[in-house]
Amino acid sequence: MTAYTLSRRLVAEALGTGLLVATVVGSGIMAETLTHDIALALLANSLATGAMLVVLITILGPISGAHFNPAVSLASCLGRTLAAADLAPYLAAQFVGGIAGTMAAHLMFSLPVLDMAMKVRAGPAQWFSEAVATFGLVAVILAGVRFEQKAVPWLVGLYITAAYWFTASTSFANPAVAVARAFTNSFSGIRPVDVPGFIGAELAGALIAMMLIGWLLRPQPAHQSQSAKAQS
Template sequence: MTDVDAPSAAPRPLAIRMLAEALGSAGLGATVIGSGIMATRLTDDVGVQLLINAVATAAALVVLIVVLGPVSGAHLNPVVTAALAVQRRVPAREILPTVLAQVLGFAAGAVLANLMYGGAAVSISTTVRAEPGLLLGEVVATAGLVAVILTLVARDQQAWVPAAVGLYIGSAYFVTSSTSFANPGITLGRILSDSFAGIAPESAPAFIAAQLVGAAVGVLVVRALLAPSARR
């Protein structure tokens, strides 16, 4: 979810980096949706279901960022890519291909999860998530995620990013009312699975808007309070 390349490492070709973003996003999408499906098959307790989903997602994030960070930065999230671009750590010309790779990866991950559990490749979610409190939760979740990543990057503490992101998302599952999607790409992917982690198409635009607002808040917080040295 952020650039963890060594400063002296030569950047990989764009096609390789986009492939890494697509594969990482597919892996994260399959984890979020697949663990949700598995959770509902293992127990009827919604709290335990959420715990299974959260632990699997947090663990997958750590692994994916460690493995793919040196290749593409392992953003795995359009708002992270955009926030890093605002901080001039990602060239503006790479935003669109990176986001496209992520969205395609999340869609593929959703299809993979559906098929692994014997469902149709695509099953449009019917889970409506429209309450104002959920949208506020998404603003908070995304702002916090972006602030964590940008602060560590600004302090040259990229080695902490995998653990910090995994721990943050794992805890935010239970802290925020929305269960911390905090990612427009995975939000679109969740539309394609009518399962525990799904979101109805009519709910997605408001969720994505909340995530964009949250990302902007995260950038502003880092600039104003957490990492003023990044502006020098």
């Protein structure tokens, strides 16, 4: 596998997170403009986001790992697939890229470059939804990389598309995306005051997934396996 310099990996993370957020925010604005049917708008938003994830992970994954998500980078660092020294730069690139994505979406639709969101997204159901959404995302990535690495772009895209619909929070599952969406007063926005609750829930879900799925995927030691066969 080709190794890329840290600077290239950081640009890939910023670019990927920016394009992801531009898709989330931009498709939300487009849907809100074209229809007053909230279910139809959410469908458009979820399909665009899932499709873009497949594309971004496919083309940028070989460069940076295609995290585009601080929770995924944290899980990767704890799992020792991302160097500890690279964690802070990855997070910075993701947050900067995410906010740039919101700005790009606003410019495309002739809106103020940044605009504070007013949409309320708070309460135990929303926080639990974010924990579940992020747990599932990290579980999909860990198991996908282990068993079918080439399918990971599709697995993540399909999972997020589905999670838009089965979670009360519409599955942000990403601290960088949550922060970026605080700067858009559109369909996909979230009040800045509600962001910390989302981030806390997302990180909790990611850590639980790391522990549970990490244990689930741990193979039985060879000597124990041979002993079990001998006893049977």
